[in-house]
Amino acid sequence: MSGALSHIRVLDLSRILAGPWASQTLGDLGAEIIKIERPNSGDDTRQWGPPYVKDVDGNDTNDAAYFMSANRNKKSVAIDMAKPEGQELLHELVKQCDVVIENFKVGGLKKYNLDYDSLKAIKPDLVYCSITGFGQDGPYANRAGYDFLIQGMGGLMSVTGQPDGADGAGPMKVGVALADILTGLYTVIGVQAALAHRDKTGEGQHIDVALLDVQVATLANQALNYLASGNAPTRLGNAHPNIVPYQTFATSDGHMILAVGNDGQFVKFCEIAGIPEIAEDERFRTNASRVKNREALAPILQARIETQSLDWWITNLEAQAVPCGPINTIDRVFEDPQVKHREMQQSLEHPVARQVPSVGSPLKLSQTPVEYKSAPPTLGQHTDETLGELLNLDADTLTKLKADNILG
CATH class of the missing domain: 3.30.1540.10 (formyl-coa transferase, domain 3)
Structure with a gap:
């Protein structure tokens, strides 16, 4: 059976975590994900180690475990978007795609003619999602946003950690990049909603997702505790503000x-x-x-x-x-019988390591189950295949583009 989104193709211009988490989730649901990376270096998280994936001889590869956590079910295409020839290739790819996801600074892609207005002119029904720290407008729009910073600014750290007077008291970040992860999930929701709208009207649209907005939205009961009472919640350690014990x-x-x-x-x-x-x-x-x-x-x-x-x-x-x-x-988590039964640990074939571990999707769909089609790709693994199939570029053209450092 094909995944629920097997009819959708996504051009993924994002890197680090929030955007890749969104595109990985869409890929799990069957969408074809074309991940555009910089030649020679690729997504920054490829180098965010140790630990790194090891090859068949037990040596470290160039891909960190961090990168592997958010990039399965994708094709890696290495194109230099800073060069006009690279931009032309990306424009041609956009014509073959339904969705673009990017997480550059506000206005950062305009100089490459890869902003929403430029791509909308090429493909009017395009669903284009921009992920930033603070959104496309407002007094902080031009600031860079990082998960740690957002956890602090968005209030999460003020309610996380031991209370004042206790040992180790002080604000504490969550142990995973939760603002990034939640932003990735909200991005998936927004993309699916925009695709549903497109299916009914033929219209594309621009989706503006901000880490700070997501962090504020997901304060949930703590936000309403404040809004209803006027009293800002404080840190309670492992206790709950509304339930005891x-x-x-x-x-x-x-x-x-x-x-x-x-x-x-x-x-x-x-x-x-x-x-x-x-x-x-x-x-x-x-x-x-x-x-x-x-x-x-x-x-x-x-x-x-x-x-x-x-x-x-x-x-x-x-x-x-x-x-x-x-x-x-975490080692005991993966030994838990319920976790094992739910198949939350997966193993995927990899061209260098043969097999790499992956964490399963929590989505269990009865008619269109999640697919684990491929391990996170090596840098540029699918450049020739993708550009050959979608843009009809022959081997000589691909060789020349690589010689000119347009492709990696």
Whole structure:
């Protein structure tokens, strides 16, 4: 079966993470992704190592694991867009594509005649998505935006980390580039919406996605906590601003996440813990009262939880459908039986390493399943193939373009 987007071709001018994450997701869903890279150097993340992918002899290749995380199901075509001949080739490719994704600075592609207005003149129904730190307009439009910076400016770091007065207190970034990843996912949503509009009207459009906008939008309940109350949320460590108990606790041999989502679950927890009277205490009977009295409740629960092992708690709490779990290191994540069952680790054929690991897509579609067609490409791996098939360039022409350093 073909993927749901197998009729779509994307010209991917993006690099680093947000744009490549979007195009990889579209590729997983079946779209043909033509990744345009600079000859000789390629996407910056190819060099963001160690670790690097190793060849069959165990030696490091030129491709970092970072690059491999966001570039499967793509064809790499190395074209120098700074040269007029390279721009002409890209214009011809645009005519064969449905979508362009780019994450250059605002106005950065205009000098190459690769901005939306220039490409719209070539292909009026083009869906063109621009990803920037701060958007196409506004007082910060010309600033460069990076995930770490956006996590700080967008408020995420102000609610992440240990609270003031605790050991290690201070704002903390999330351990993955979450603003980039979420921006990539919102980009996919926007592209699909624009394609649906095009299918109905024949019109293309320009999609403007900003990392800061995405970070603010995904503050979710924390944003509304502020807007509804006028009080800015603060750091609570592993505790939750609106639910108690919903945090980590130390057991006798490790830490456990206890995620009580309603009053019934709290009653069950207290029964299992041997402290049923706590659930009847007026200070703790409802979630609202537990939120108000969290500082009184947490030490009581901690004193009881630390008397039993992690396995004891998980076994007994899960038996009564009280949400709980361990805090896995990433190696243990991939050994988890549920993760294995859901096939979240994949292995893909690679022209240099033979096989490279990949993390599976979380999308499970019954009629158009995700496809793992190809490993992240080597730099320029598909230049001849793609330009030959789509632009009918013969071998002599390709050889000359390479000699002139237009292609890599």
